[in-house]
Amino acid sequence: MSSPMLTVQNLEVYYGAIHALKGVSFEVKTGEVVSLIGANGAGKTTTLRALSGLVGTKGQISFKGQDLSQVPTHKRVGLGIAQSPEGRGVFPQMTVRENLEMGAYSRKDKAGILKDFDMCLELFPRLKERLWQMAGTLSGGEQQMLAISRALMCKPELLLLDEPSLGLAPIIVSQIFEIVKKLNHEGMTILLVEQNARMALKISHRAYVLETGRIVMQDSAQNLLNNDEVRKSYLGV
Structure with missing residues (x-):
């Protein structure tokens, strides 16, 4: 593992009067899979939205040494940050092929x-069979595959994955996580937000635990898997 690709310091986010993130600080090194785990409403998705520039923030976000505070979302994509959003967010009235092409909209290298x-x-391979099918008619698992693929079409250096297992059958979840592992083995740096903490920790190098907008714990993924407090609160053991 090398120097930090992403550094977040004292990140604050408000939704009106709601203080969603309260001084969140963490880093992701090149080549790592890092997970953010925590209960619903802990601030995990808000953190990813902040990194993508989709919500107003205070604090500092640096990507490969560049301050992103004044960089709009589309330019962050151009710098190498792509997100597969919670709920998949595919374009339902467009085909699978068109959704993938949208992922590459900012690229010129044919x-x-x-x-x-x-x-x-x-x-x-499932997407190959459905290239000309409308994305809105795909199963939940297929839409998740498409959302991840669309993000990959941006050619990211940092892939943000938001709840890739949400609402999917266990066999599809296993397939998705195997793909995430494969991408990382091939050099992709990944920040994973996931409620299935056990699955997330099994494929991560390190993880941070978020509670009500604050990071309350950080450690290697293996240590967190074996931590009694984490096991009781998030792993159901």
């Missing part, structure tokens, strides 16, 4: 786009 298109279909 050969690279074709290569990544083929890579996505190799990672998720």
Whole structure:
């Protein structure tokens, strides 16, 4: 593991009078899978939205040494940050192919786009069978595969995954997590937000525990898996 790709310091987010993030600080090093775990409403999704520039923030977010405070969302994508959002957010009235092409909207390298298109279909053969199908008619698992693939079409250096297992059958969840592991083994840096804490910790290098907008614990994923407090609160053991 090398220097931090992403550094977050004293991140604050308000939704009106609601103080959603209260001085959150963490880092993600190049080549890591880092998880944010915590209960519903802890601030996990808000953190990812802040990194993507989708909510107003105070504090500092640095990506590869560059301060992102004045960088709009589309330019953050251009810098190498892509998000697969909670709830998938596919374009329902567009085909699978068109959704993937939207992921590459800011790119000009045609050969690279074709290569990544083929890579996505190799990672998720199910999408290859449904290229001309409307995204809104796909199953939940297929939509999740499409959301991740669309993010990969941005050619990110940092992939933000928000609740990739939400609402999916266990066998599909296992497939999705195997793909996340494979992407990381091939060099992708990943920040994972996930309510299925056990699955998240099993594929992560490190993790942070969020409670009501604050980070209350951080450690290696293995240590957190074995931590009695984490096991009782988040792993149901």
